[in-house]
Amino acid sequence: MTPEFLHRLILAVADTVIAHEAELTALDQAIGDGDHGLNMKRGFEAVRVEAEAMAAKPLPDALRAIGMLLVMKVGGASGPLYGTLLMTLGKEIAPDGSNAPLAMGTAVAVVMARGKSQLGQKTMLDVLVPVQQALAAGGADLASRLPTIAADAAIATVPLQATKGRASFLGERSIGHMDPGARSAALMVSAACRVWEG
Amino acid sequence: MANVGIVIVSHSPKIAVGAADMVRQMVGDSVPLACTGGDAGGGLGTSVESILQAIDAAWSDAGVAILVDLGGAETNSEMAVEMLDPDRRGRVVVCNAPIVEGAVIAATEASGGSPLETVQRVAEELSPQ
Numbered sequence: 001m002t003p004e005f006l007h008r009l010i011l012a013v014a015d016t017v018i019a020h021e022a023e024l025t026a027l028d029q030a031i032g033d034g035d036h037g038l039n040m041k042r043g044f045e046a047v048r049v050e051a052e053a054m055a056a057k058p059l060p061d062a063l064r065a066i067g068m069l070l071v072m073k074v075g076g077a078s079g080p081l082y083g084t085l086l087m088t089l090g091k092e093i094a095p096d097g098s099n100a101p102l103a104m105g106t107a108v109a110v111v112m113a114r115g116k117s118q119l120g121q122k123t124m125l126d127v128l129v130p131v132q133q134a135l136a137a138g139g140a141d142l143a144s145r146l147p148t149i150a151a152d153a154a155i156a157t158v159p160l161q162a163t164k165g166r167a168s169f170l171g172e173r174s175i176g177h178m179d180p181g182a183r184s185a186a187l188m189v190s191a192a193c194r195v196w197e198g
Numbered sequence: 199m200a201n202v203g204i205v206i207v208s209h210s211p212k213i214a215v216g217a218a219d220m221v222r223q224m225v226g227d228s229v230p231l232a233c234t235g236g237d238a239g240g241g242l243g244t245s246v247e248s249i250l251q252a253i254d255a256a257w258s259d260a261g262v263a264i265l266v267d268l269g270g271a272e273t274n275s276e277m278a279v280e281m282l283d284p285d286r287r288g289r290v291v292v293c294n295a296p297i298v299e300g301a302v303i304a305a306t307e308a309s310g311g312s313p314l315e316t317v318q319r320v321a322e323e324l325s326p327q
Contacts, residue, residue, distance in 0.1 A: 033209075033242070035237075035241065035242070035243060038239070038241070039237065039243065042237075042238065042239055071246050071277055071281075072238075072245075072246055072247050073238055075237035075238055075239075075243040075244060075245055075270070075274070076237070076243055076244075076270045077269050077270035077273045077274070079246065079274065079277075080246065080273045080274055080276070080277035081273065083277070084277070114273065114276070114277070115273065165269055166268065166269060166270075
């Protein structure tokens with residue numbers, strides 16, 4: 001993985017999140033506290049500023065640095081959750097990225113522990129888990145299949161009732177809305193895969 | 199031995215300061231106390247960076263008990279605890295207790311010189327079992 005490729009990857013993910021600020025905020029206003037778009041934008045604007053310097057680092061160090069920045073800048077619960085995902089990924093991944101599925105498996109498990117959450121509670125995990133499973137299963141055209149898997153998984157949170165996070169206060173009224181964290185996770189997966197595909 | 203320190207972490211700076219005022223009224227300066235509220239942009243939310251500073255400000259060798267309001271405050275506080283130096287990490291707890299009542303009763307307990315485990319337990323006794 002060249003610094004140039006890593007730079008494009010970081011910018012693509014950051015720009016996608018920033019561009020969807022309004023949509024993430026609208027989703028969060030429906031079932032949360034309405035700050036997910038703004039929080040994520042603040043975090044990824046900070047990432048954008050340091051993108052070039054981060055891309056120059058070895059992959060594990062770059063992921064850890066981005067994760068730490070998200071922890072410090074995003075706020076909300078999504079900062080420590082996405083931050084934990086990337087920091088764990090950075091800790092586990094080989095410099096050439098060859099063990100990505102395994103590293104992602106550990107990272108998602110640590111996010112589950114951090115959020116004291118599991119699959120089916122209408123959270124980002126409802127996207128991260130199926131993406132990790134598809135990554136682990138491997139196969140052809142992974143980069144073109146993952147965005148669909150992620151998008152479908154985010155849509156599948158619509159009929160769920162939230163039992164974790166702020167949306168759980170709404171009980172049955174959380175049904176019928178897409179989870180903002182699931183949506184932001186799907187956006188990031190898609191953006192990364194577009195760069196991966198080239 | 200110093201008394202256990204208390205840190206209050208709310209999404210709202212006003213709630214954080216107000217709860218801290220109530221604690222001060224109860225225990226005066228006998229307990230190290232710090233509070234934080236609001237995100238890095240000045241809106242409602244919590245910030246790991248500010249929580250780390252608050253832990254530092256309320257530091258006591260007897261430990262620090264953190265009182266939080268909603269989910270993000272808890273997640274960010276747990277993250278902050280994990281980022282502490284190893285020698286401090288084991289002496290900071292996030293209490294599963296209501297923020298205002300928890301802070302007041304935890305501080306009252308701390309002012310009597312109780313150890314961290316007792317301070318945490320009396321605060322957590324306020325939560326529905």
